[in-house]
Amino acid sequence: DTAVSQTPKYLVTQMGNDKSIKCEQNLGHDTMYWYKQDSKKFLKIMFSYNNKELIINETVPNRFSPKSPDKAHLNLHINSLELGDSAVYFCASNRQGLWTGELFFGEGSRLTVL
Amino acid sequence: AQRVTQPEKLLSVFKGAPVELKCNYSYSGSPELFWYVQYSRQRLQLLLRHISRESIKGFTADLNKGETSFHLKKPFAQEEDSAMYYCALATGGTSYGKLTFGQGTILTVHP
Numbered sequence: 001d002t003a004v005s006q007t008p009k010y011l012v013t014q015m016g017n018d019k020s021i022k023c024e025q026n027l028g029h030d031t032m033y034w035y036k037q038d039s040k041k042f043l044k045i046m047f048s049y050n051n052k053e054l055i056i057n058e059t060v061p062n063r064f065s066p067k068s069p070d071k072a073h074l075n076l077h078i079n080s081l082e083l084g085d086s087a088v089y090f091c092a093s094n095r096q097g098l099w100t101g102e103l104f105f106g107e108g109s110r111l112t113v114l
Numbered sequence: 115a116q117r118v119t120q121p122e123k124l125l126s127v128f129k130g131a132p133v134e135l136k137c138n139y140s141y142s143g144s145p146e147l148f149w150y151v152q153y154s155r156q157r158l159q160l161l162l163r164h165i166s167r168e169s170i171k172g173f174t175a176d177l178n179k180g181e182t183s184f185h186l187k188k189p190f191a192q193e194e195d196s197a198m199y200y201c202a203l204a205t206g207g208t209s210y211g212k213l214t215f216g217q218g219t220i221l222t223v224h225p
Binding site: 004031035040041042043044045048056090094100101102103105106107108 | 123146148157158159160163198200202204211212213214215217218
């Protein structure tokens with residue numbers, strides 16, 4: 001009965017590689033997000049999709065490309081990984097039209113770039 | 115641009131002591147503020163929102179527009195309150211929502 005699930009939970013890779021993190025929610029929500037938590041625990045929004053349409057795109061390098069095949073999935077692909085990409089990436093969702101400020105978060109995916 | 119500041123990265127108290135986690139915000143519009151909590155090995159989750167004006171797990175938070183603050187308070191801390199707490203500001207209106215988080219405060223309640 002997991003609400004927002006992310007895979008993988010841990011990812012260790014070399015600089016220059018390309019990697020993806022997947023996110024799925026079974027809450028029937030319309031809007032999904034990617035947040036990045038850096039080593040100092042800052043939690044910053046990266047992207048948001050509503051019904052497969054990009055609605056928020058913060059200042060993120062274009063090496064990061066989100067993809068939403070349907071409203072229940074939002075994947076994050078990262079090209080040419082750099083050391084500074086090491087972080088915990090959180091997926092979240094909420095129901096559009098019923099904005100209450102409550103985001104439902106996944107468990108996070110810890111990316112380590114060596 | 116909106117901004118949320120939590121001045122304390124770490125906060126330690128003893129069980130039964132009062133606790134206050136500070137949060138200040140900067141926003142030109144009408145603020146909508148929240149506290150989120152992440153317990154050890156659990157997901158980040160909503161603790162309370164200012165418009166509800168409710169007490170959750172003994173915690174309350176009052177929005178002070180004059181001081182642009184939204185401090186989280188509990189009169190008697192419990193060990194199970196130990197967690198990471200994030201203050202968050204919502205912007206974007208009803209068309210879509212976006213939360214801007216502070217840098218978080220790790221609360222440790224000692225026995």
